[in-house]
Amino acid sequence: MNSVLYLTCSPRGALSFSRRLGDELLARLSALHPGLRVAAHDLADAPPPWIDAAFSAAILSPLALTPPAALAASEALIAALEAADALVIATPMHNYGVPAVLKAWVDQIVRINRTFRSTPAGKVGLLADRPAYLVVASGGWFTGPSPAGTPAQPDFLTGYIRAALATIGITSLHVIALEGVTRGAEQADLAVTRARAEITRLLG
Numbered sequence: 307m308n309s310v311l312y313l314t315c316s317p318r319g320a321l322s323f324s325r326r327l328g329d330e331l332l333a334r335l336s337a338l339h340p341g342l343r344v345a346a347h348d349l350a351d352a353p354p355p356w357i358d359a360a361f362s363a364a365i366l367s368p369l370a371l372t373p374p375a376a377l378a379a380s381e382a383l384i385a386a387l388e389a390a391d392a393l394v395i396a397t398p399m400h401n402y403g404v405p406a407v408l409k410a411w412v413d414q415i416v417r418i419n420r421t422f423r424s425t426p427a428g429k430v431g432l433l434a435d436r437p438a439y440l441v442v443a444s445g446g447w448f449t450g451p452s453p454a455g456t457p458a459q460p461d462f463l464t465g466y467i468r469a470a471l472a473t474i475g476i477t478s479l480h481v482i483a484l485e486g487v488t489r490g491a492e493q494a495d496l497a498v499t500r501a502r503a504e505i506t507r508l509l510g
């Protein structure tokens with residue numbers, strides 16, 4: 307592994323739990339792979355553009371007929387992903403799903419006839435598989451009930467990112483969850499300890 311694309315999605319800067327554990331995961335990867343190049347993109351700070359009419363028309367038009375500007379942002383984001391041997395996404399859960407900035411990134415990089423093809427057998431990814439890590443911080447619990455027995459929240463985040471990345475060919479996704487981080491210092495510490503243990507299990 308020579309390079310990694312590191313996406314952060316929290317608007318909370320240094321206070322962000324997902325960024326903190328994402329940084330720790332990056333440090334572990336860097337120790338395992340000396341000289342690892344990290345391309346960091348803070349999506350909260352520099353969000354991808356929303357899908358507009360020009361993009362919607364361009365993805366279904368022959369490339370020769372497409373104004374290059376319509377797909378310029380998409381091309382740059384896809385190129386950054388293609389250039390990376392691994393992908394790390396550190397994100398909060400917002401309303402059971404991905405933050406809008408991460409959805410905007412997905413919409414730019416999951417592109418028909420560029421990163422996947424549509425076939426009678428279904429969508430076929432065009433990117434080589436590579437290790438991907440998803441660090442998710444949530445105020446409550448979604449992998450199971452809370453310690454107090456409150457039922458698990460819906461989770462439209464991890465399954466969505468798994469499906470979106472699989473569509474383009476990236477199927478080696480590992481999820482590291484930080485749950486209950488807004489439920490007091492004790493729960494937050496426990497979440498960090500568990501996430502660290504999971505990183506150690508995955509990377510040694």
Ligand SMILES: Cc1cc2nc3c(=O)[nH]c(=O)nc-3n(C[C@H](O)[C@H](O)[C@H](O)COP(=O)(O)O)c2cc1C
Nearest residue numbers: 316318322323324398399400401402443444445446
């Ligand atoms: C707009 C918004 C929506 C949120 N929705 C959820 C949610 O659906 N479930 C949950 O457990 N926490 C929710 N939270 C809490 C965040 O997931 C939590 O604060 C988490 O720490 C944010 O990650 P960060 O520390 O990396 O910023 C929400 C927070 C915000 C600001």
